[in-house]
Amino acid sequence: MIARIGWLLARPGAAGRAPLVLPVVAFGIVTALLLTVLGGAQSFFAWTDDRAATYQGLAVVALVLLVVPLLTLCGAAARLSARRRDDRLSTLRLLGVPPGSVTGLAVAESTVLALLGSLAGVVGYLALAPLVGLLSFRGRPLGLHGVLLDWRAVLLVVLGVTLLAAVSTVVGLRRVVISPLGVRVRDEPPRMGWGRPVVALVVVAVCTAAMLALQVAGAVVVILAMVGGAFGGAFAVLNLLGPWLVRRVARRQLREARTADRLLAARTVLESPKAAWRQVSGVAMTSFTAVFGGCCAAVASLTGSSTDPETVTLTEDLVTGLLVTLVGSFLMVAATVSINQAAEILDRAELTTSLGRLGVPLTTVDAASRRAVMTPLLWVALSSALTAAVVVLPLTGVALMTRPLSLAVIAASIAAGLLVVRGGLSATRPMLARTLTG
Amino acid sequence: MTAAAASDPVVLQATGLVKTYGPTRALDGLDLTVRTGESVAIMGASGSGKTTLLHCLAGITQPDAGTVVLHADSGPLTVTALDEGGRSRLRRETFGFVFQQGFLLPELTAVENVALVLMLTGTPRAAAEHRGAELLAGLGIGDLAERRIGQLSGGQAQRVAIARAQATGAPVVFADEPTGALDSHTSAEVMETLLATTTGTGRTLVVVTHDATVAGRCERIVDVRDGRVVGERVAS
Numbered sequence: 001m002i003a004r005i006g007w008l009l010a011r012p013g014a015a016g017r018a019p020l021v022l023p024v025v026a027f028g029i030v031t032a033l034l035l036t037v038l039g040g041a042q043s044f045f046a047w048t049d050d051r052a053a054t055y056q057g058l059a060v061v062a063l064v065l066l067v068v069p070l071l072t073l074c075g076a077a078a079r080l081s082a083r084r085r086d087d088r089l090s091t092l093r094l095l096g097v098p099p100g101s102v103t104g105l106a107v108a109e110s111t112v113l114a115l116l117g118s119l120a121g122v123v124g125y126l127a128l129a130p131l132v133g134l135l136s137f138r139g140r141p142l143g144l145h146g147v148l149l150d151w152r153a154v155l156l157v158v159l160g161v162t163l164l165a166a167v168s169t170v171v172g173l174r175r176v177v178i179s180p181l182g183v184r185v186r187d188e189p190p191r192m193g194w195g196r197p198v199v200a201l202v203v204v205a206v207c208t209a210a211m212l213a214l215q216v217a218g219a220v221v222v223i224l225a226m227v228g229g230a231f232g233g234a235f236a237v238l239n240l241l242g243p244w245l246v247r248r249v250a251r252r253q254l255r256e257a258r259t260a261d262r263l264l265a266a267r268t269v270l271e272s273p274k275a276a277w278r279q280v281s282g283v284a285m286t287s288f289t290a291v292f293g294g295c296c297a298a299v300a301s302l303t304g305s306s307t308d309p310e311t312v313t314l315t316e317d318l319v320t321g322l323l324v325t326l327v328g329s330f331l332m333v334a335a336t337v338s339i340n341q342a343a344e345i346l347d348r349a350e351l352t353t354s355l356g357r358l359g360v361p362l363t364t365v366d367a368a369s370r371r372a373v374m375t376p377l378l379w380v381a382l383s384s385a386l387t388a389a390v391v392v393l394p395l396t397g398v399a400l401m402t403r404p405l406s407l408a409v410i411a412a413s414i415a416a417g418l419l420v421v422r423g424g425l426s427a428t429r430p431m432l433a434r435t436l437t438g
Numbered sequence: 439m440t441a442a443a444a445s446d447p448v449v450l451q452a453t454g455l456v457k458t459y460g461p462t463r464a465l466d467g468l469d470l471t472v473r474t475g476e477s478v479a480i481m482g483a484s485g486s487g488k489t490t491l492l493h494c495l496a497g498i499t500q501p502d503a504g505t506v507v508l509h510a511d512s513g514p515l516t517v518t519a520l521d522e523g524g525r526s527r528l529r530r531e532t533f534g535f536v537f538q539q540g541f542l543l544p545e546l547t548a549v550e551n552v553a554l555v556l557m558l559t560g561t562p563r564a565a566a567e568h569r570g571a572e573l574l575a576g577l578g579i580g581d582l583a584e585r586r587i588g589q590l591s592g593g594q595a596q597r598v599a600i601a602r603a604q605a606t607g608a609p610v611v612f613a614d615e616p617t618g619a620l621d622s623h624t625s626a627e628v629m630e631t632l633l634a635t636t637t638g639t640g641r642t643l644v645v646v647t648h649d650a651t652v653a654g655r656c657e658r659i660v661d662v663r664d665g666r667v668v669g670e671r672v673a674s
Contacts, residue, residue, distance in 0.1 A: 257563065258562070258563055259557060259563075260554050260557040260558050263546070263550065263554065263557065263563070264543070264545075264546070264554075267543075267545040267546050267550070268545055270545070271545045350539070350541070351541055351543070351544075354535075354537055354541030355541075355543075356526070357493075357496070357498050357529065357535060357537075358529060358530065358535055358555065359525075359526045359527060359528070359529030359530025359531070359533075359558075360530070360558060361523075361526060361530075361558075364558065437522070438498070
């Protein structure tokens, strides 16, 4: 039955082909970026000399950092796929189709779309591979051959993304009730107390103390454990602090809003600070790491062995790796916000059209949705960078005094990343304009 | 309610309106005159062209042929000659709207929904919210001003929509099936409120409905079929 109904529902509805095409594009982006990241990391694991372990360790750190934005992107794609056709699913419930079959249909549909998108993503990855191959580490480019994955690995990624889409759909559908009268369930905005920032401050203090203690610690294992602990602690802080910070900023902006777009933007964020945080949280991790690693690399280049060619190369490669990771995370966040924005436009199509009928200008609606994403993103990127600067406080000062250019490059990369996300949002403007004019 | 007379000045004049959607001729050379301060119900079966007519009168949709002229205080203005930006501004500043589902922004409070249209016309937020609160209080829901739309009943939400339509002091208010989603008791209350805030204060109300009870509350009923006016009645 699922196959028969699914085939019938595959026809374009009132919203045109967008509900079908958008998830395919979204999963295409997910797969292309995932394969690109894995391909880049793979080239590090081809090395077998005594420096290889250091690079492989750093590659693993970069992969771990990109997991959060990648999972967020995948989740956005899955939600877009699962929620686009709510009206049809609730109609099926109205017609008496059992809830299990409706859920099965939704999962089957998003799985097929994810598979199609993943296959398209493979094509995108192959197109990007020559560019990634130009990246230079250890004094030479990675090369096309180095970043091309084995076909079995590609197949595994395609199947993995497809499976993740199916699981995300099941999880997403558990949060809503598909009733004969509709699907959407809107919760009250959650309350967030002062507990989060207090815990966060304690963790920051512990991490800073741990970093200061590095000066007296001798054993490499102890140092690595402390660095790992500081990293983990700082990430925990960001996740504790993020939604709270986003909510505080939005509440302040709500109080100070003088124009319609600012009022709308603040209210949109307050509707779900966690969701606003989630879609930009990937940048928090990488901004933190970029400043953290940038400071460490800058100071490392000043040590006694800084004239050693291998150390110089490692320091340069560290900065390159940080920038690549930063760019990767911003690309993923840009894709995530574009997908979420497209989903939001489709979700609120009737309401947006009614605003157009009331004479609300496109500039107002566009500015409101842009602000609702960019303001949290700006705060998240800056506060993460600041948290990193605090955690490695003595190194930050040294780096600022002796290697200001390195930090300037990282700051410029963060600024460029913000612009990329802004560009991703602009891509949905024509869709918004069409919806507004009905 | 003050009854409009034939001698009252014309506020909207539609002439020879034609609108087609693919093979469907939604409006077929339709003429209509609306006078200042009157309430007009446009009635017809589904697909008769009544909503398309309202959209053309309000500048939401451009007809393929024909004209709509608004006789504003500043003089006659041909709505159909305006570009999208001009019509959008006209809808924002001169017309008020009440839709069947209300179409209020769920993330805003009731008073913010009303204030929003004033802020769009340049009113400072504090003044806009003050005015919004006054309007809500005038409609008997002042105590709900800080509630979000999801916390309101259908009738309460529709009153917020009516307050929003009033906010800019629009001389003409368009209502598209304003009671379509309400029970008969609430429907009567909402219609009473709508009339009191429009014709009751000298404004004009144009209502699209298929509900004879709702239409019966208006001064004049215009029957539309196949994109043409097939009859006009004075409500009993």
